[in-house]
Amino acid sequence: MLKLIKWMLFILFITIGLPILFFVLLFYLAAGGLCDNEIYAELSSPDNRYKAVIFQRDCGATSDFSTQISILPAANTLANESGNIFVLKGHPQSHAPAISWLSNTELLINTPLDGSEIKAESRFDSTENIRIRYAEMATD
Numbered sequence: 507m508l509k510l511i512k513w514m515l516f517i518l519f520i521t522i523g524l525p526i527l528f529f530v531l532l533f534y535l536a537a538g539g540l541c542d543n544e545i546y547a548e549l550s551s552p553d554n555r556y557k558a559v560i561f562q563r564d565c566g567a568t569s570d571f572s573t574q575i576s577i578l579p580a581a582n583t584l585a586n587e588s589g590n591i592f593v594l595k596g597h598p599q600s601h602a603p604a605i606s607w608l609s610n611t612e613l614l615i616n617t618p619l620d621g622s623e624i625k626a627e628s629r630f631d632s633t634e635n636i637r638i639r640y641a642e643m644a645t646d
Contacts, residue, residue, distance in 0.1 A: 541565040543584055546573070546598035550580060553610045556636065559584050560605065562598045571597040575605065575615065577630040591615075591638055593624040603641075612637045 547560045557580050563572050573596055574589025592615055594601055603617035611634050619626050619640050630636040 541586060543586055545584060546602055549605055549607065551607045551610050554580055555610065556580055558605050558613055560598060560602050563588060570595055572624070573598045573601045577613065577636060589625065591627040591630055594622065595624065608639070611635065612639060614639045616641045618642060
């Protein structure tokens with residue numbers, strides 16, 4: 507009788523418990539998991555239609571801080587997602603590059619690309635097709 511009860515509990519767990527655990531995990535991952543974004547700076551485009559947001563993304567004790575940049579429509583808030591144009595290891599207080607809008611459709615990230623970047627896009631595809639430029643590497 508005890509074996510039958512254990513077997514029924516096992517079948518109940520497989521048929522009900524595992525699907526519930528699966529959906530809870532799926533919801534958790536879709537909501538950003540363990541990661542949090544903390545805004546470091548924002549800069550609006552000259553026409554105020556877009557903004558560039560520099561932020562720190564922290565995904566818990568097992569990962570390093572990262573400095574990230576996203577371009578968003580001005581009315582939008584930063585989602586709990588990775589940067590859509592630039593990602594670099596390190597805390598923004600010591601690694602955030604200066605940024606400036608050169609026009610309504612061109613953003614300058616004032617850092618030379620040296621291969622240590624995790625992501626460094628050259629365009630942000632929106633209705634405006636915003637171009638991203640980087641500072642030139644200094645030569646001696």
